[in-house]
Amino acid sequence: MAQYQISVDSKLLQQLFLGNSQDAGVAALLESVLNQVLQAQASEQLAAEPYERTEDRQGYRNGTYPHQLTTRVGTITLRVPRIRNGKFSTELFARYQRSEQALVLALMEMVVNGISTRKVTQITEELCGTEFSKSTVSDLCKRLDPIVNAWNNRSLRDSRYPFVIVDALVLKVREEGRVRARGVMLAYGVNADGYREILGLKLGDSESEASWSEFFSWLKIRDLRGVDLIVSDHHGGLVRAIRTHFQGVTWQRCQTHFMRNILDATPKTLQEELYPRVRAILDAPDMDTARMLLQQVLEAYEAKAPKAMSILEAGFEDATAVLMFPERYRKRLRTTNGMERLNEEIRRRERVIRIFPNRESVVRLIGALLMEIDEKWTSGKKYLEMTEYLEWQQTQVQERKTAKVTHIR
Numbered sequence: 001m002a003q004y005q006i007s008v009d010s011k012l013l014q015q016l017f018l019g020n021s022q023d024a025g026v027a028a029l030l031e032s033v034l035n036q037v038l039q040a041q042a043s044e045q046l047a048a049e050p051y052e053r054t055e056d057r058q059g060y061r062n063g064t065y066p067h068q069l070t071t072r073v074g075t076i077t078l079r080v081p082r083i084r085n086g087k088f089s090t091e092l093f094a095r096y097q098r099s100e101q102a103l104v105l106a107l108m109e110m111v112v113n114g115i116s117t118r119k120v121t122q123i124t125e126e127l128c129g130t131e132f133s134k135s136t137v138s139d140l141c142k143r144l145d146p147i148v149n150a151w152n153n154r155s156l157r158d159s160r161y162p163f164v165i166v167d168a169l170v171l172k173v174r175e176e177g178r179v180r181a182r183g184v185m186l187a188y189g190v191n192a193d194g195y196r197e198i199l200g201l202k203l204g205d206s207e208s209e210a211s212w213s214e215f216f217s218w219l220k221i222r223d224l225r226g227v228d229l230i231v232s233d234h235h236g237g238l239v240r241a242i243r244t245h246f247q248g249v250t251w252q253r254c255q256t257h258f259m260r261n262i263l264d265a266t267p268k269t270l271q272e273e274l275y276p277r278v279r280a281i282l283d284a285p286d287m288d289t290a291r292m293l294l295q296q297v298l299e300a301y302e303a304k305a306p307k308a309m310s311i312l313e314a315g316f317e318d319a320t321a322v323l324m325f326p327e328r329y330r331k332r333l334r335t336t337n338g339m340e341r342l343n344e345e346i347r348r349r350e351r352v353i354r355i356f357p358n359r360e361s362v363v364r365l366i367g368a369l370l371m372e373i374d375e376k377w378t379s380g381k382k383y384l385e386m387t388e389y390l391e392w393q394q395t396q397v398q399e400r401k402t403a404k405v406t407h408i409r
Contacts, residue, residue: 160226161189
């Protein structure tokens with residue numbers, strides 16, 4: 001069997017990914033070459049060729065899995081090696097993921113529109129060279145935008161999403177010659193199989209109730225269903241929109257934000273003392289215990305920290321809503337911390353852009369990034385084991401039916 005030693009010049013890769021060739025033969029060649037590179041890297045990581053017997057072997061192959069990679073010469077299928085009892089790692093394609101393409105495109109748009117900073121111009125020239133026109137940028141956008149938009153508007157009909165987490169972040173976007181602050185609304189759900197899925201993003205004029213209502217209507221048009229719990233912070237417009245569009249669904253106020261609100265209203269000399277008392281309320285095993293601890297804290301601090309106690313008492317029911325669910329699910333459903341980590345990934349790229357050149361570039365860049373994260377989530381480990389929850393849910397339904405029959409009699 002012939003063996004190949006392959007050397008791939010980074011400039012050649014850049015030309016293939018960002019060049020103008022549309023030849024299907026180039027795509028086939030690229031696919032073949034890169035798959036051979038992946039196999040060579042697997043051999044290097046394992047210190048052994050396939051079926052080779054050697055004392056230096058570091059592990060064994062366990063087949064491959066397909067990975068779609070979008071390039072400037074078309075979408076190619078890579079056969080990524082699996083390593084038994086380990087993880088195969090490669091940096092070869094990191095620069096050419098869809099999110100990176102979207103980032104480069106945003107930078108290029110800024111250059112061709114004459115609104116780039118010196119730093120952006122330097123980065124873009126280093127990545128793409130100095131010779132590209134508006135038509136080149138437009139053509140690149142036309143290739144990536146349909147992929148992102150199709151994913152962002154896909155039907156959600158095939159799954160039920162008992163748990164949904166929502167949040168928003170504010171970005172600067174250039175519109176009609178002015179820089180405006182715009183809200184990006186995001187949601188991810190945990191499906192009935194226990195995997196996280198990013199449900200979508202939408203760019204709004206603000207974080208108002210109207211913008212959130214439009215976002216939730218859009219999710220429902222795409223057949224979002226089976227929602228039992230929504231987790232978010234206490235933004236007024238957001239909460240009102242949740243209660244309008246998801247009547248009967250439990251709302252969990254993010255405990256991280258809730259605790260921060262309480263401590264911000266607490267005298268500094270009492271913050272360290274009060275924190276574990278409030279934490280004990282939120283960590284209570286049941287609502288009765290939580291209410292008992294609440295009364296104790298209110299009595300102890302009502303005179304010393306009246307503003308904080310007012311926030312605690314007013315938000316108690318919403319911040320402890322998760323206590324009605326089985327205990328094993330509470331830790332991951334009581335905060336929006338998972339969404340905050342998503343936001344930080346977005347911010348890393350935003351710090352390069354600073355001001356997006358247009359609304360389309362926002363959806364393209366964030367959407368491409370979220371697509372890649374979504375692929376990792378849905379092909380990785382389960383976020384929650386849902387068997388106990390689904391059994392508990394059936395018990396709750398049966399108890400409500402029994403109570404209704406008893407009441408009628």
